[in-house]
Amino acid sequence: MTTGIIILVVVVVLVIYCVSLYNNLVKLRNNRENAFANIDVQLKQRYDLVPQLVNTVKGYATHEREVLQRVTEARTAAMGATTINDKVNAENAFSSALAGLKVSLEAYPELKANQNFLQLQSEIADIENKLAAVRRFFNSTTKELNNAVQTFPSNIFAKTFGFSKEPMFEVPQAERANYEKAPEVKF
Numbered sequence: 573m574t575t576g577i578i579i580l581v582v583v584v585v586l587v588i589y590c591v592s593l594y595n596n597l598v599k600l601r602n603n604r605e606n607a608f609a610n611i612d613v614q615l616k617q618r619y620d621l622v623p624q625l626v627n628t629v630k631g632y633a634t635h636e637r638e639v640l641q642r643v644t645e646a647r648t649a650a651m652g653a654t655t656i657n658d659k660v661n662a663e664n665a666f667s668s669a670l671a672g673l674k675v676s677l678e679a680y681p682e683l684k685a686n687q688n689f690l691q692l693q694s695e696i697a698d699i700e701n702k703l704a705a706v707r708r709f710f711n712s713t714t715k716e717l718n719n720a721v722q723t724f725p726s727n728i729f730a731k732t733f734g735f736s737k738e739p740m741f742e743v744p745q746a747e748r749a750n751y752e753k754a755p756e757v758k759f
Contacts, residue, residue: 593726597735600717604738607710608656611741614703615650615663621699622647622670625692643669660741670696707741714738 626640646669650662718737721730730736 590729593729594733597717597720597726597730597733600713600720601735604710604713604717605656607706607713608659610706611663611703611710612659614699614706615659618696618699618703619647619651621692621696625673625696639669639672643673645669657739660739663741711740711742714740 622643626643643666646662646666650659650666653659653662717735720726721735721737
């Protein structure tokens with residue numbers, strides 16, 4: 573009788589532990605998805621501002637059509653991405669296109685003095701800073717999920733219930749070399 577109670581208690585404790593591990597994995601996955609939803613909010617604002625910026629720049633930089641077209645195409649692709657991983661890749665391409673636009677604008681001193689352009693540039697810089705913050709939070713939640721998916725004993729339940737390691741929001745390898753160089757300052 574006592575042995576039966578001990579076995580029952582051990583089984584109940586194991587079941588509670590297993591349920592707890594599973595629930596933790598679900599919470600971590602949901603936190604990651606919520607973190608990406610925060611990125612989506614900032615991206616929506618970015619998407620809304622970019623056409624205004626592009627139209628302002630078009631008035632000054634009519635021959636920079638290729639750069640403007642890349643920005644527009646990257647924005648469209650980013651808005652059309654459906655999965656988190658597709659959005660991460662599309663956003664990296666969009667950020668790269670915006671960087672190309674910033675470089676090409678250096679040739680237009682009169683544009684840089686335009687009040688509409690300055691305001692849009694300030695708003696985009698603010699959104700980029702907010703995006704950086706929510707991306708850091710997203711990466712933090714992704715790291716927590718990945719740790720749970722890869723560490724014992726929760727990794728057993730993760731595999732059983734289809735949880736897997738998820739990618740971080742990182743700088744693409746092709747652009748990493750640009751970020752590792754010291755910026756060049758000219759006067």
